[in-house]
Amino acid sequence: MTDNGLKFSGANRYVLDDELASIVNISMALEMPLLLKGEPGTGKTMLAHAIAESLHMPLIVLNVKSSMKLVHALYQYDTLTRLNDSRFGDSRRDVSNIEEYITMGKIGQAFMAERRTVLLIDEIDKADTDFQDDMLDVLDQMTFDIMEIDKTVQARHRPVIIITSNAKKDLSDPFLGRCNFHHIAFPDPKMMRKIISVHFPGLEENLLEGAVTAFYGLRELDAVEKKPATRELINWIRALKADPDFTPKKLQKGDVPYLGILFKKSGDYQQALNFTSRRKLF
Amino acid sequence: MFIDFFYLLRRSGIPASPTAFLTLHKALAGGLILSLNDFYTASRAILVKSERYFDIFDQVFAHHFKGTDLTDTEDFDLDEAAQLLLEQWLKNPLELARSFGEDESTLNRLSADELIEYFKERLKEQKGTHHGGGKWIGTSGTSPVGHSGYHPGGMRVGGTSRSRSAIKVAMDRRYKDYSLEGPLTQAMIGEALKRLRNLVPSGPKDQVNMDETLYQTMKNAGEIEIVFEQSLRDRLKVILAIDNGGWSMDSYIPVVQTLFNYARAQFKELSTYFFHNSIYDNVWSDPTRYQKPQRVADFSRFDSETRFIVVGDASMAPYELMTADGSIHLEERSGKPSIEQLRFLAETFPRSVWLNPVPERMWGYTRTITMIAGIFPMFELSIDGLEKAVAHLSAK
Numbered sequence: 001m002t003d004n005g006l007k008f009s010g011a012n013r014y015v016l017d018d019e020l021a022s023i024v025n026i027s028m029a030l031e032m033p034l035l036l037k038g039e040p041g042t043g044k045t046m047l048a049h050a051i052a053e054s055l056h057m058p059l060i061v062l063n064v065k066s067s068m069k070l071v072h073a074l075y076q077y078d079t080l081t082r083l084n085d086s087r088f089g090d091s092r093r094d095v096s097n098i099e100e101y102i103t104m105g106k107i108g109q110a111f112m113a114e115r116r117t118v119l120l121i122d123e124i125d126k127a128d129t130d131f132q133d134d135m136l137d138v139l140d141q142m143t144f145d146i147m148e149i150d151k152t153v154q155a156r157h158r159p160v161i162i163i164t165s166n167a168k169k170d171l172s173d174p175f176l177g178r179c180n181f182h183h184i185a186f187p188d189p190k191m192m193r194k195i196i197s198v199h200f201p202g203l204e205e206n207l208l209e210g211a212v213t214a215f216y217g218l219r220e221l222d223a224v225e226k227k228p229a230t231r232e233l234i235n236w237i238r239a240l241k242a243d244p245d246f247t248p249k250k251l252q253k254g255d256v257p258y259l260g261i262l263f264k265k266s267g268d269y270q271q272a273l274n275f276t277s278r279r280k281l282f
Numbered sequence: 283m284f285i286d287f288f289y290l291l292r293r294s295g296i297p298a299s300p301t302a303f304l305t306l307h308k309a310l311a312g313g314l315i316l317s318l319n320d321f322y323t324a325s326r327a328i329l330v331k332s333e334r335y336f337d338i339f340d341q342v343f344a345h346h347f348k349g350t351d352l353t354d355t356e357d358f359d360l361d362e363a364a365q366l367l368l369e370q371w372l373k374n375p376l377e378l379a380r381s382f383g384e385d386e387s388t389l390n391r392l393s394a395d396e397l398i399e400y401f402k403e404r405l406k407e408q409k410g411t412h413h414g415g416g417k418w419i420g421t422s423g424t425s426p427v428g429h430s431g432y433h434p435g436g437m438r439v440g441g442t443s444r445s446r447s448a449i450k451v452a453m454d455r456r457y458k459d460y461s462l463e464g465p466l467t468q469a470m471i472g473e474a475l476k477r478l479r480n481l482v483p484s485g486p487k488d489q490v491n492m493d494e495t496l497y498q499t500m501k502n503a504g505e506i507e508i509v510f511e512q513s514l515r516d517r518l519k520v521i522l523a524i525d526n527g528g529w530s531m532d533s534y535i536p537v538v539q540t541l542f543n544y545a546r547a548q549f550k551e552l553s554t555y556f557f558h559n560s561i562y563d564n565v566w567s568d569p570t571r572y573q574k575p576q577r578v579a580d581f582s583r584f585d586s587e588t589r590f591i592v593v594g595d596a597s598m599a600p601y602e603l604m605t606a607d608g609s610i611h612l613e614e615r616s617g618k619p620s621i622e623q624l625r626f627l628a629e630t631f632p633r634s635v636w637l638n639p640v641p642e643r644m645w646g647y648t649r650t651i652t653m654i655a656g657i658f659p660m661f662e663l664s665i666d667g668l669e670k671a672v673a674h675l676s677a678k
Contacts, residue, residue, distance in 0.1 A: 180328055
């Protein structure tokens with residue numbers, strides 16, 4: 001590890017709890033990928049951004065898609081351009097040199113980078129199990145082969161690897177064996193207030209209080225398919241702030257405007273609406 | 283170091299691997315862990331790979347480093363016994379209090395829940411210190427209930443207001459919600475059913491088939507000929523048959539609804555049918571089982587590649603399954619016993635499963651469940667069962 005002593009301790013827009021900070025630091029010191037699970041909106045992806053920002057490392061994001069093959073994340077051999085060049089010969093590339101038609105994928109870029117990078121592998125659960133296992137091999141060895149030119153790419157610096165997963169289901173055992181694991185629980189109201197004040201410095205105390213209370217009240221609703229998360233709350237507060245007619249007193253009275261920002265499924269919206277209008281009567 | 287802790291974790295059912303344990307030691311040797319708090323976070327991040335085990339981990343951690351009680355498998359018995367004691371207590375408080383060596387008024391102050399906890403505690407003590415004496419109770423007669431250790435609210439140790447120690451954090455059991463016995467959510471079902479995908483080409487031809495392009499270009503004497511093909515899409519056909527009748531299925535409605543909701547969103551070609559108890563001559567496309575009947579015999583014309591999934595508790599009187607006029611609905615009695623219809627369906631659709639919301643350990647107690655399990659491969663309607671079912675359905 002080239003830059004020992006680097007310690008992650010939070011970033012501008014990210015509120016970090018101590019537990020997570022020490023897990024990140026241990027994973028970095030052990031040079032193991034960190035697998036993060038948790039509800040959507042608990043800041044899994046944001047963590048990678050925050051690490052990159054605070055350690056001043058470039059961030060490389062690999063958004064996993066279901067149809068993805070591992071090789072796409074490593075490198076791509078642009079056969080079509082080569083075919084075109086060989087036919088028309090109007091480019092300055094050397095057609096007989098295959099290497100000129102190899103472009104690096106996200107993992108390849110992280111390996112080839114001049115400095116240590118943060119590699120975020122987002123939503124790994126979307127890909128199939130083979131992808132996951134093969135990828136962990138690559139990340140473990142820090143090398144991969146480019147088959148077309150029989151060349152081995154060796155990572156110059158071992159990137160800081162953050163992997164996120166939304167799935168409630170466990171990933172495969174070999175995969176889990178090679179990374180550290182943390183589950184980010186949904187922030188409690190105290191934490192949430194901190195997060196909000198980071199995003200809205202100088203927010204009125206009673207607006208903050210009212211919004212957070214109402215938010216957690218609405219999260220308690222039964223049978224809601226998609227519970228509102230941090231992202232929704234932040235957008236909601238933004239909307240409340242923008243509305244000149246809105247006063248925090250309204251929230252206390254049970255009048256909750258802009259429910260549509262919090263609840264995005266029509267069934268959920270209806271339910272929340274019933275709940276709040278019922279409360280207004282009392 | 284910490285070998286006992288490691289084995290205790292494994293004994294408690296956490297699949298911690300030796301490699302992970304060595305990694306933990308690497309962290310210890312590297313001077314990364316300086317306090318018990320660090321050790322708690324580090325050992326959990328390294329050894330425990332799923333939030334489902336966080337709760338057990340917390341308990342084991344608290345037990346190992348603080349000596350709190352582990353909830354053991356005998357808890358069920360204890361629950362029963364404590365319940366009995368409570369009943370006895372209600373009948374004759376004075377006598378029971380005396381047998382515990384407690385003043386009646388001390389116990390009187392406890393709520394019902396607390397009483398149960400108290401009884402359980404004492405019963406446990408009794409188990410531990412039984413040798414030697416015929417005494418029913420332990421030695422300490424005055425310890426009040428409330429510090430029970432595995433009760434989430436039980437850790438109200440007075441006085442300390444320092445920052446939360448790892449043990450206190452562990453004793454909080456924050457991850458109780460994520461334990462294995464959690465309810466089946468749509469996300470879990472989705473995750474399990476995802477593997478059923480059966481990809482076939484469909485849609486616009488917008489992907490370059492490289493091999494074919496090269497071949498055609500060569501054939502064309504080097505004049506480039508690009509060949510496009512369709513991308514792969516999921517075209518799986520699924521029939522879902524749901525038992526929605528009668529009282530016996532009522533308690534499982536939420537979980538079946540979740541399954542149904544997900545299936546509807548996921549599969550393009552999904553037909554849902556409803557039946558009551560078992561399948562006779564007809565199944566219905568409408569949940570009221572009245573307007574749109576579908577003759578079971580007509581299923582033979584369906585694609586046999588279709589996955590046939592039955593959801594039902596398979597619990598009924600044996601004659602409903604076995605006799606020719608078994609249906610409790612008169613108009614359905616056509617002469618073929620239901621079990622024949624089920625066999626017919628299982629033969630028509632070789633890839634079929636029966637998902638049963640009844641816990642697997644109870645299956646042996648119901649005759650019809652065992653009989654139907656002989657026809658359809660039966661799986662429990664839980665995360666694990668669903669995964670097994672999907673594995674069965676997608677097997678070649």
